[in-house]
Amino acid sequence: MQIILDVMGGDQIPGNLVEGGVRAAREFDLDIVLVGDPPVIRSSLKKLGAIEGSQVSILASESVIRMDEPPVQAVRKKRDSSLVRGLHALREQDGDALVSPGNTGAVVAGSLFTLGRIPGIPRPGLVANLPSVDGADFAMVDVGATVDCMPEHLVHFASMGSIYARDVMGISRPRVGLLSIGEEKGKGNRLASKTFSLLQDAPITFAGNVESHQLLNGRPVDVVVCDGFVGNVFLKATEGAVGAIVSLLKAGLSSSRRAKLGAMMLRPILRHLVGKLDYHSRGGAPLLGVNGVVIVAHGRSDADAIVGAIDVARRAVSSGMRKHLAESVEGKAT
């Protein structure tokens, strides 16, 4: 198996990404193609004591798409960027999957331009793996690839999310919930209400509406579907609440000697807790529905997160996820 890794994308320090790639190559015994500026990559490899060879190779690119660039224009203009070079390599089957920690919008636009959609899937969906207090993750589709959805798009997200949960998360009969406000059928907005009826007839295990306060706590389902705007708001609201609590704790902890002492004793628990809820540290977000295995790593990924994202890519490739996604819309058994 060969994984293409964009080591220039986003706000990253290429050294961290190269390190993640090299570690994943060793750990999972696979080949890595590092896409980026060759001198930068070589210097990182040298620092790591790793050598360029068949397991770790370099694909040269000349430019970088920054995090704040308008996605569509950037992808059209910067054909020599690490992202677009990597996507072309994936299309030409010079690799089985692409991992990029870059501008999410650019990864979505670039994937649609370069790879296209899987025939029969109208819109791509980005998956976030989210934690819950019981320790098990759940998947949310879509968290930002398709921000204006029709009910049938959400039905595709439900079907693709189920295949992802089976192939990558190893859940044999994933339960799917529809994110809404109110639990009863018909509660929510027009999109949720129409989608509910369609999901009842879809070949998935539909568990009804779920509300956003339940997800991290009860983990009522394995897969949650929503439009990409709502999913992105949910994701960032959770991130914001965790961040707010951490900064309140930090401020409170420095307020008295007693609190400082308490904090010292609690530090391992607090660290574990924040780590548990920090979805940044948890691998990558697969972009489902495009014609290739594409994983978006978070813009602030460190080497650990890159190893996690490559692990997701590896599972998706070895399980045949793309084939299962294509078969699901052909009406074949998956």
Add this chain to the structure above:
Amino acid sequence: MQIILDVMGGDQIPGNLVEGGVRAAREFDLDIVLVGDPPVIRSSLKKLGAIEGSQVSILASESVIRMDEPPVQAVRKKRDSSLVRGLHALREQDGDALVSPGNTGAVVAGSLFTLGRIPGIPRPGLVANLPSVDGADFAMVDVGATVDCMPEHLVHFASMGSIYARDVMGISRPRVGLLSIGEEKGKGNRLASKTFSLLQDAPITFAGNVESHQLLNGRPVDVVVCDGFVGNVFLKATEGAVGAIVSLLKAGLSSSRRAKLGAMMLRPILRHLVGKLDYHSRGGAPLLGVNGVVIVAHGRSDADAIVGAIDVARRAVSSGMRKHLAESVEGKAT
């Protein structure tokens, strides 16, 4: 000033609500009309050592709209409920404002049926007062009254939210942000993108897009506008994240003697912290755009929360908020 308080609504223990009403009457020197089952109210008053009189009076109702009842049907059928009786009293000017801790959907539907809209305001918006780590609150409109919005509805929310921030929160020139994903103009879904252009021309102080992870932390604006579905998802996502952290802390705290000791020392800080982020404890949510001052208190309100909700009602009445809302759509200066 006379405030009508529905003491039967929702999951409440009437005694807590009666206590909140009696305390608010004393604290703010106003009259309270308690709507509910007279024997239940009288027994609560007796326990509190309070007496029925001109400052605390009773309006009898026979039934209750439960939290899980379908709002529209419940309001139509249960004309003798505490909510509907209270709304009729408000319409007949037997009070200046209504506070109900009941079924939010029923309060919205009942207010629209009984009071109607302020002419020129197409849809009502429910306001949540939310906390931020810097201690100051911000207001979000809408958090669930109107779940399918057109861009012009959001412009009305922005205008109504500005009047609320000025009249009730005491912010002289409130800054308004549009909840979206991505900060630049045009980022987000079609609704956000179209609303952005309209807000640039609206007679408010528009500060551009805000993202959900910024709100509790940086508090970039005083008022955030979004459609009611997205606002409700945001609210409950925040609630869920806070709840998840509290339960992880509780689990972690019982794990070792060292952690227990640390927790004991940190307890005051943790309690303060959770209180700070717990919007349940913060007064009530005004329903803007209906023809009367209606405040929804949270379904799990205790006496303190009821005092807070009555405080919001009192400020809205004494500032002339309803008149300002009506004037704003007549094109008059507010």
